[in-house]
Amino acid sequence: MTEEFTVIHNGNRRQLMAAGLGLLGAAAMPARAQSQGYPNRPVTLVVPFAPGGSVDISGRAMADRLARVLGQTVIVDNRAGAGGAIGSSFVARAPADGYTLVVASQTTHVVNPAVTxxxxxxxxADFAPITLIDRLANVLLVNASLPVKTFEEFVSYVRAHPGKWNYASSGNGSVAHLSMELLKAKLGLDIAHVPYKGAGPALNDMLGGLVQATWNNLTSNLSSITSGQLRALAVAAPRRVAQLPAVPTFEELKLPDLNLTSWTGLAAPARTPEPIVKRLYEAMRTVLSDPATRQAWEARGAILPEPLTPEQYRQEIAQRIQFFKSVVQKHKIVLA
Known part of the structure; x- marks a missing residue:
């Protein structure tokens, strides 16, 4: 009897274990099912800013190439507002199935969380980072009518005329705002901040001479620089950029804290299945390894990024959030 009971008991235990494994397998099936054959329908790429800006340009440049690699249409959906928060929130709450992605930027995924x-x-917590799309050199710009041609002349002139100059930014708490305030704090400059509702309006008033200086990315301002309307005094980039070979980097000017590029990247909602994240990462590597992509990025003043893995990209986001938090606290930057 004992032996028979033991055999039956062991058999039941095996059945229960099999049933339990079956339940676990069934629970994992939805993730596997949606990962297999991905993508089998169009993918929506949300750009959380209006058309025509640097984030939109980067997103659209990637969308066309990514579509060819994935074999599916990639639809660009501009959802602008609140400094990129509207579009980013939309993606954070979208189904985590790989069919709704966002063009993350330094504004949406670094500065906003650091200051808001x-x-x-x-x-x-709300996103699964994929990898970078590009890095964008930032440029300190002045109106070409001003009597300064170098960074050193800019510093001297502002110091000689305290409180008489102003600078434009794309808004309170923007990369331009924080970077210029950091520059002011480090060099003791008295130059007033004029916030705008976006880089476009700020650029218009820069060109019109209503504001004298700004901090913006090279991509958005390259045509105004090459036309002679704006003058670039320094760039934030790993090395001098090909389009402005005579303009020094902030590293060369002994201001390494200001030598940060901006970037755009690809991200999905959190809890997106790992196979889909991997598929998107591999597709991005294929795109970014193409010599034609390198040429296209260089033509618009963008920097082809290093091959950050999803985990490395996550780490960079976290590190930069902490950096900008420390900038605001250390230099008592007022964001209002």
């Missing part, structure tokens, strides 16, 4: 206490999304 009640942000409508969590840049670290």
């Amino acid at each position: 206490p009640q942000l409508s999304y969590n840049a670290e």
Whole structure:
């Protein structure tokens, strides 16, 4: 009897274990099912800014190439507003199936979370980072009518005329705002901040001479620089950029904290299945390894990024959030 009972008991245990494994397998089936054959329908790429800006340009440049690699249409959907928070929040709450992605930027995934206490999304917890699309050199610009041609002349002139100059930014808490305030704090400059509702309006008033200086990315301002309307005094980039070979980097000017590029990247909602994240990462590597992509990126003033893995990209986001938080606190930058 004992032996028979033991045999039956062991058999039941095996059946129960099999049933349990079956339940676990069934629970994993939805993730596997949606990963297999991905993508089998169009993918939506949300750009959380208006058309025509640097994030939109980067997103559209990637969308066309990514579509060819994935074999599916990639639809660009501009959802602008609140410094990129509207579009980013939309993607954070979208189904985690790989069919709704976002063009993350330094504004949406670094500066916003660093300076906005009640942000409508969590840049670290609500997204699955994929990798970078590009890096963008930032440029300190002045109106070409001003009597300064170098960074040193700019510093001397502002110091000689305290409180008489102003600079434009794309808004309170923007990369331009924080970077210029950091520059002011390091060099003791007295130059007033004029916030705008976007880089476009700021650029218009720069060209019109209503504001004298700004900090912006090279991509958005290259045509105004080459036409002679704006003058570039320094660039934030790993090395001098090909389009401005005579303009020094902030590293060369002994201001390494200011030598940060901006970037755009690809991200999905958190909990997107790992096979889909891997598929998107591999597709991005294929695109970014193409010599034609390198040429296209260089033509618009963008820097082809290093091959950051999803985890490395996540780490960079976290590190830069902490950097900008420390900038605001250390230099007592007022964002209002």
